[in-house]
Amino acid sequence: MGIYAIIMAGGVGKRFWPLSRKRKPKQFLPIVSEKTMLEETIERILPLIPYERIYTVANAEFSNEIYKLVPNLPEKNLIVEPSAKNTAPSLLLATARISSEDSDATIVALPSDHYIRDKNRFNKVLNACLKMAQTGEYIITIGIEPSYPATGYGYIHYSPKQTFEAEGMKFYWVEEFKEKPNLEEAIKYLAEREYFWNSGIFIWNVKSFSEKLKKYTPELHADYIALYEALEKNEKEKAIEIFQKFPSTSIDYALMEKAKGILVIKGDFGWSDVGSWSSLAEILPRDKEGNVIKGDVILMDSKNCIVYNPNIFTSLIGVKDIIVIYANNALLICNKKYDQKIKELVEKLEKENRKEYL
Amino acid sequence: MGIYAIIMAGGVGKRFWPLSRKRKPKQFLPIVSEKTMLEETIERILPLIPYERIYTVANAEFSNEIYKLVPNLPEKNLIVEPSAKNTAPSLLLATARISSEDSDATIVALPSDHYIRDKNRFNKVLNACLKMAQTGEYIITIGIEPSYPATGYGYIHYSPKQTFEAEGMKFYWVEEFKEKPNLEEAIKYLAEREYFWNSGIFIWNVKSFSEKLKKYTPELHADYIALYEALEKNEKEKAIEIFQKFPSTSIDYALMEKAKGILVIKGDFGWSDVGSWSSLAEILPRDKEGNVIKGDVILMDSKNCIVYNPNIFTSLIGVKDIIVIYANNALLICNKKYDQKIKELVEKLEKENRKEYL
Numbered sequence: 001m002g003i004y005a006i007i008m009a010g011g012v013g014k015r016f017w018p019l020s021r022k023r024k025p026k027q028f029l030p031i032v033s034e035k036t037m038l039e040e041t042i043e044r045i046l047p048l049i050p051y052e053r054i055y056t057v058a059n060a061e062f063s064n065e066i067y068k069l070v071p072n073l074p075e076k077n078l079i080v081e082p083s084a085k086n087t088a089p090s091l092l093l094a095t096a097r098i099s100s101e102d103s104d105a106t107i108v109a110l111p112s113d114h115y116i117r118d119k120n121r122f123n124k125v126l127n128a129c130l131k132m133a134q135t136g137e138y139i140i141t142i143g144i145e146p147s148y149p150a151t152g153y154g155y156i157h158y159s160p161k162q163t164f165e166a167e168g169m170k171f172y173w174v175e176e177f178k179e180k181p182n183l184e185e186a187i188k189y190l191a192e193r194e195y196f197w198n199s200g201i202f203i204w205n206v207k208s209f210s211e212k213l214k215k216y217t218p219e220l221h222a223d224y225i226a227l228y229e230a231l232e233k234n235e236k237e238k239a240i241e242i243f244q245k246f247p248s249t250s251i252d253y254a255l256m257e258k259a260k261g262i263l264v265i266k267g268d269f270g271w272s273d274v275g276s277w278s279s280l281a282e283i284l285p286r287d288k289e290g291n292v293i294k295g296d297v298i299l300m301d302s303k304n305c306i307v308y309n310p311n312i313f314t315s316l317i318g319v320k321d322i323i324v325i326y327a328n329n330a331l332l333i334c335n336k337k338y339d340q341k342i343k344e345l346v347e348k349l350e351k352e353n354r355k356e357y358l
Numbered sequence: 359m360g361i362y363a364i365i366m367a368g369g370v371g372k373r374f375w376p377l378s379r380k381r382k383p384k385q386f387l388p389i390v391s392e393k394t395m396l397e398e399t400i401e402r403i404l405p406l407i408p409y410e411r412i413y414t415v416a417n418a419e420f421s422n423e424i425y426k427l428v429p430n431l432p433e434k435n436l437i438v439e440p441s442a443k444n445t446a447p448s449l450l451l452a453t454a455r456i457s458s459e460d461s462d463a464t465i466v467a468l469p470s471d472h473y474i475r476d477k478n479r480f481n482k483v484l485n486a487c488l489k490m491a492q493t494g495e496y497i498i499t500i501g502i503e504p505s506y507p508a509t510g511y512g513y514i515h516y517s518p519k520q521t522f523e524a525e526g527m528k529f530y531w532v533e534e535f536k537e538k539p540n541l542e543e544a545i546k547y548l549a550e551r552e553y554f555w556n557s558g559i560f561i562w563n564v565k566s567f568s569e570k571l572k573k574y575t576p577e578l579h580a581d582y583i584a585l586y587e588a589l590e591k592n593e594k595e596k597a598i599e600i601f602q603k604f605p606s607t608s609i610d611y612a613l614m615e616k617a618k619g620i621l622v623i624k625g626d627f628g629w630s631d632v633g634s635w636s637s638l639a640e641i642l643p644r645d646k647e648g649n650v651i652k653g654d655v656i657l658m659d660s661k662n663c664i665v666y667n668p669n670i671f672t673s674l675i676g677v678k679d680i681i682v683i684y685a686n687n688a689l690l691i692c693n694k695k696y697d698q699k700i701k702e703l704v705e706k707l708e709k710e711n712r713k714e715y716l
Contacts, residue, residue: 018673298706300696300699300702300703301693301696312687312688312689313687313689313715314688314689314690314691315376315689315691315703316690316691316692317690317691317692317693317696317697317699317700318692318695318699319680319691319692322680322691324689326670326689329670329671330670330671331667331670331671331672331684332672332673332675333673333674333675333691334673334674334676335659335675335676337676338658338676339675341658341659342675344658345656345658345673345675348656348658349656
C-alpha cells in the first residue's frame with residue numbers, strides 16, 4: 001500500500017553544453033536554482049514520499065553522483081541500469097524492483113530534470129493522482145496545457161467531455177498519445193483545445209501496471225514477469241540478461257500509446273522541461289531588455305540575450321537573441337533560434353574525439 | 359642633411375579592448391602579424407632610415423615599453439612627452455629636438471600603429487617625398503585614395519590639375535585640409551574625386567617646418583623657437599614649461615589647415631589605420647564565409663564574424679557580423695556595426711574605476 005517514486009536520472013542532456021558534460025548532464029547542474037535539478041526534484045516530493053521510498057534509476061556512474069549529491073537516499077534505492085536504454089526498460093526494471101518489495105506499491109515515475117514553479121500545487125495534483133492510482137484501476141499521467149505549438153513535446157489527446165471529479169480534481173480519459181508533431185499538426189492541436197503536452201510524469205499501482213502490460217503488450221509483460229521473478233530470487237545475472245533484451249523505447253511508445261483506460265489530469269503548477277538554454281531563459285528572471293544574466297556582465301544596446309559566465313567579466317554591445325555561455329573549458333556563442341544545433345555541435349565534438357570538451 | 363623619422367607612439371587606442379589596455383594600446387600589440395605594429399612601423403622604414411635616426415615620441419611609460427621592444431633604438435631617441443597633448447605638441451617637441459642636433463634635418467612624421475600592405479611601394483613613395491622635402495621648400499603629406507565615404511578620417515582636397523612630376527612621382531598641391539566630414543559630405547568628396555584621406559604621414563625639412571610655422575601660425579612659432587633654444591641649452595625644466603603651454607591640438611589643425619604650399623602624393627601602397635576590430639578584419643585572411651579567426655574555433659552557420667580567442671575553445675552557431683574577443687581577463691561580444699561603441703564601454707569602465715579591465 002506504500003507510495004513510491006521512481007526518478008529517471010539517466011538522461012545525457014547535450015543541449016546545455018558547454019555547461020553540461022557527459023559526466024554532468026542537466027539533472028546534476030544547478031541551473032534554475034542554487035540546487036541541482038535532481039535535488040529540486042527529490043525535495044519537491046518529500047512532503048508526499050519519504051527518502052526511504054524514493055528510487056532513482058540511472059547508470060552506475062550517475063548513481064554514484066546521486067549518492068554523493070543526496071546522501072539521504074538509501075543506497076539500495078539507487079537502481080543501476082546495466083545499460084542506457086530509454087524510459088521503458090528503466091521503468092520496467094524499477095517497477096519490478098519496487099513490486100518485489102511491496103506487491104501493492106503505488107508509484108510516481110518522473111523525470112529528474114524538469115522545472116516546476118508551484119511546488120504546493122504540484123503535490124496537490126500528484127496526491128490526487130496517487131490516491132486514484134491506489135485503487136489499482138488506472139494508469140494516470142499529468143498533462144500540461146500547451147501555451148504555444150511546440151514541436152518538441154509529445155501530446156496527449158484527451159476527451160474534454162468524458163471527465164470525472166475525484167479527490168477534488170478533474171480527470172480526463174486519454175484518447176490517444178501523440179508523438180512529437182510537426183508545426184502544422186501542433187498548431188491544429190493547439191486550436192482544438194483537446195490536447196495536453198506530455199509531461200513524462202506517470203502514476204500507477206504495480207497491479208494496474210502489470211495488468212495493462214499484460215493486456216496491451218503481452219510479450220513485454222512476459223519479460224517483465226521474468227524480470228520480477230529474477231529480482232525476487234536475487235538472480236542478478238538473469239535480471240541483467242532480461243533487461244538487455246528490452247527494446248530501447250520510451251514508456252510512451254512501449255505502453256501508453258497502446259493501452260486503453262488511461263487518465264490524464266491537468267498539471268496547472270507551472271512546468272518546463274528546461275530543454276534548452278532558450279527555455280531556461282523563459283523561467284529565469286530577466287532584466288528590462290529581456291536579458292538573462294549570470295556573472296559580471298555589462299550590456300549596451302543588447303536585448304533578449306542569455307549570458308552565463310560566472311568566471312569572466314563579459315560585455316555585450318549591440319547584439320540580440322544571442323546565447324553566450326562560458327563554462328568549464330569552452331565558450332559558446334549561439335543564436336537563440338539555433339539552440340537546437342548545440343546538440344549537433346556536441347556530436348561533432350564526439351566524432352572528432354575531442355574528449356576534453358565532452 | 360640627414361633623414362630622420364618621428365614615430366608617434368603616444369596613442370591610447372580603446373577600440374581594441376579587451377585586447378588593448380591602457381598600458382598596452384594598439385601599437386604594442388601584434389594584431390596584424392606576429393610582430394607589434396610599432397615594430398612593423400620601424401622595420402618598414404629601415405631601408406631608408408637607420409635606427410640611429412629613428413625617434414619616437416610617447417609618454418615615459420610607453421617609452422619604456424618601446425625600449426624593451428626595440429632595443430636597437432638609441433635610448434636618447436625615445437623622446438618623452440611631459441604629458442599627452444595630441445600630435446601638434448609631440449611633433450613640435452620632436453622636430454625641435456632633431457633640429458637641435460641637425461639644423462638641416464629632413465623628417466618623416468608617422469603614426470606607429472597603421473598597416474601598410476606593400477612595404478616596397480611605401481618606401482618608394484616615402485623616398486620621393488623625402489627627396490622633395492630635402493629641398494627645404496615644401497611640407498609634403500601622403501594621401502590615400504578613398505574607397506568608401508568614410509566619416510572617420512580627415513580629408514585632403516587637392517588640385518588635380520596643378521600637379522608636377524618629381525622623383526618619378528606625381529605631386530599635387532593641397533587646396534585644403536578637411537576635418538572628419540559627415541556622411542553627406544563624405545559622399546560628395548568621394549564623387550568629386552579631388553580628395554584623399556589624410557594618412558597622418560607628413561614629411562618636412564626642419565627649415566621648411568619652421569618657416570611655415572612662422573608664416574601661418576607665428577605665435578606657435580615663437581614657442582617653437584623658445585623650445586628649440588631650451589633644448590639647445592639643455593634647459594629641461596624650461597622645455598617642459600613651454601611644452602605644457604602648447605595647445606592640445608593636432609598638427610593638422612595647428613599648422614596644415616592654415617598653411618599654403620603643401621604638397622600631397624598618392625599613397626598607393628595599401629593602407630589602413632586599423633581603427634577598429636572591423637577594419638582589422640578587412641586586412642586579415644578570411645574563410646569562405648568571411649570569418650576571421652584566431653584560436654581553436656568551430657563555426658556552424660556563422661558568417662562574417664571575428665573571433666580572437668587564442669586561449670579558450672570557442673564555438674559559434676548561427677551568428678553573423680559578430681565580434682568575439684576574449685583577451686586578458688575580459689570577454690567582449692559585439693555587433694560589428696556597433697564596434698565604435700567599444701570606446702564608450704571602456705569609458706564606462708573608467709568611470710566605474712574598474713581598473714582590472716582597463
